Amino acid sequence: MIVKMLHRKGLRSEHMYTAAFASIGLTVVSWVGSLKYEPRGGVDRADRWGIFVGEWAPTFFALGLALAHYEREDAIQEARRSEVPSDLSSL
Template sequence: MVVQLLHRAGARPAHLHSASLAAIGLCLTLWVRAKAVDQEQRGNAERRALFVGLWPPMLWLIGESLREPK
């Protein structure tokens, strides 16, 4: 159902694969920035980076499901 909605909205596999790679870059950026904050905020910053790190596999797999014929 979600894949069909994305397909009708014009999303293509390359769009989601690019978003997946961008999420990896965002995760790495957040992780590096977490090392620059004070000790009190470091835990939240690292958790934020790990949360964003969960997105790439999901986005990549949604892109793969868009590639499959309906």
Template sequence: MIVRLLHAAGLRSTHLHALSLGSVALCLTLWIRAKTVDQQQRGNAERRALFTGLWPPMLWLIGDSLRERE
């Protein structure tokens, strides 16, 4: 159902695969940035990077589902 709605909205598998790769880059950027902040804020910055790191597999699998629909 969700895949059907995403396809009807105009999203294609390449869009979600690109978003997946972009979120890997965002995660790495946030992780490197976490090393530059002071010790009190480092925990939050690392958690933000780890949370962002959970997105790529989900986006990639949704992209695969969309590819089957195409």
């Protein structure tokens, strides 16, 4: 599962949310930059750049939500494991 692998690699939901907000800002920067530095392309080319980068934000938000859910479930399982007595001879 991709979410489990991302979590094992050290990525957390906060990282994905940060990337999503950064990509929103990068969308505006790429649109303005394309208008300014590629005047021959015009607004159409700037729009394409903005849309291309803008498509990243929902993906990062979705991964952030998936990681948040995984982190919550992982915390619940960890809490359950700590409740189980380690010495079964007391039973």
